[in-house]
Amino acid sequence: xxxxxxxxxxxxxxxxxxxxxxxxxxxxxxxxxxxxxxxxxxxxxxxxxxxxxxxxxxxxxxxxxxxxxxxxxxxxxxxxxxxxxxxxxxxxxxxxxxxxxxxxxxxxxxxxxxxxxxxxxxxxxxxxxxxxxxxxxxxxxxxxxxxxxxxxxxxxxxxxxxxxxxxxxxxxxxxxxxxxxxxxxxxxxxxxxxxxxxxxxxxxxxxxxxxxxxxxxxxxxxxxxxxxxxxxxxxxxxxxxxxxxxxxxxxxxxxxxxxxxxxxxxxxxxxxxxxxxxxxxxxxxxxxxxxxxxxxxxxxxxxxxxxxxxxxxxxxxxxxxxxxxxxxxxxxxxxxxxxxxxxxxxxxxxxxxxxxxxxxxxxxxxxx
Numbered sequence: 060x061x062x063x064x065x066x067x068x069x070x071x072x073x074x075x076x077x078x079x080x081x082x083x084x085x086x087x088x089x090x091x092x093x094x095x096x097x098x099x100x101x102x103x104x105x106x107x108x109x110x111x112x113x114x115x116x117x118x119x120x121x122x123x124x125x126x127x128x129x130x131x132x133x134x135x136x137x138x139x140x141x142x143x144x145x146x147x148x149x150x151x152x153x154x155x156x157x158x159x160x161x162x163x164x165x166x167x168x169x170x171x172x173x174x175x176x177x178x179x180x181x182x183x184x185x186x187x188x189x190x191x192x193x194x195x196x197x198x199x200x201x202x203x204x205x206x207x208x209x210x211x212x213x214x215x216x217x218x219x220x221x222x223x224x225x226x227x228x229x230x231x232x233x234x235x236x237x238x239x240x241x242x243x244x245x246x247x248x249x250x251x252x253x254x255x256x257x258x259x260x261x262x263x264x265x266x267x268x269x270x271x272x273x274x275x276x277x278x279x280x281x282x283x284x285x286x287x288x289x290x291x292x293x294x295x296x297x298x299x300x301x302x303x304x305x306x307x308x309x310x311x312x313x314x315x316x317x318x319x320x321x322x323x324x325x326x327x328x329x330x331x332x333x334x335x336x337x338x339x340x341x342x343x344x345x346x347x348x349x350x351x352x353x354x355x356x357x358x359x360x361x362x363x364x365x366x367x368x369x370x371x372x373x374x375x376x377x378x379x380x381x382x383x384x385x386x387x388x389x390x391x392x393x394x395x396x397x398x399x400x401x402x403x404x405x406x407x408x409x410x411x412x413x414x415x416x417x418x419x420x421x422x423x424x425x426x427x
Contacts, residue, residue, distance in 0.1 A: 074091075075088040077122040087110060087276055094249065097266065100269055107256075111253065114148070115221055122135050146218075147217055149209075152208075155208040156208065157211075161196075163194050167207065201228060205225055206240055222253070226238070226261055287304060304344065305323065305329075308342070309321060309336050309339060317333040324390050331423045346422065351418055353385075353416060368389075369413070369414055369416045372410065382400065394416055
């Protein structure tokens with residue numbers, strides 16, 4: 060039993076489908092684990108939303124199978140198809156699609172199951188809906204309406220939550236607000252989430268796994284940090300091509316300096332601009348490769364507050380002629396750095412060498 064009383068399936072989603080949409084052909088095999096957030100990432104038109112609609116049962120594949128929790132939802136060879144309302148999935152689209160004639164409370168309780176009644180108050184509190192229950196949808200902001208839509212989906216006791224570009228159309232302030240709520244949601248509601256987006260910042264903030272989709276097929280899938288560290292995927296990662304993602308836990312806040320101290324899993328520390336999260340909260344930090352410098356030993360005097368002891372795992376070309384890219388291992392996490400070829404030669408850097416990664420405190424992308 061998790062924090063809000065929902066029960067996850069022991070297995071996730073397995074999908075192997077083919078579908079033609081005009082001139083576009085979708086041919087995809089992928090897996091969504093039973094825990095955590097799996098992001099479907101790709102350019103507009105790559106097939107992300109089409110895959111989500113097939114999982115939800117809103118469209119039928121031309122051929123293939125879809126399973127969840129060991130149950131077959133679609134099997135074209137056997138003529139088997141479970142309709143959307145019997146799949147037990149929660150779906151939130153780009154538009155909230157609330158009932159305009161129901162107040163927020165009525166929208167939340169529409170279709171609510173027994174488990175939803177037991178955890179109604181918890182979900183309302185989790186999504187910050189306490190003060191919205193008596194209002195009509197027309198009076199809600201875009202972010203508030205999306206939160207109501209997510210709450211309504213959770214209260215149906217779903218086996219899987221599908222979020223289709225949930226931040227589309229929101230301004231930056233509302234996006235930050237929504238990401239805080241989604242981050243809280245994925246920490247406290249123990250069901251798998253499939254998150255469709257083409258925005259790297261959103262995915263870095265919430266996802267555990269990444270499915271990289273290109274031209275209707277899966278180019279790669281796996282843990283987010285592992286895929287971001289693969290040099291062979293760099294040309295296909297869009298806005299992800301120049302960042303690393305590090306997980307760290309809030310230790311304490313230096314209020315006098317508007318800073319927050321974090322701890323990595325291996326015990327090393329980071330200092331970042333202040334974040335409004337309590338001690339013990341796990342954060343996902345985007346680190347641009349351009350902001351990672353290297354030293355052969357701990358410098359005696361420098362303005363870099365963040366000095367991570369790392370090992371060079373791989374050195375690779377990036378096609379510019381003047382620069383090389385390095386993949387570093389920091390504890391169990393990967394960190395990328397980009398140097399000139401001249402710096403590489405002058406420092407005589409080689410794979411397997413210990414180095415110190417220097418990262419400016421202001422370098423961390425704390426916007427999302």
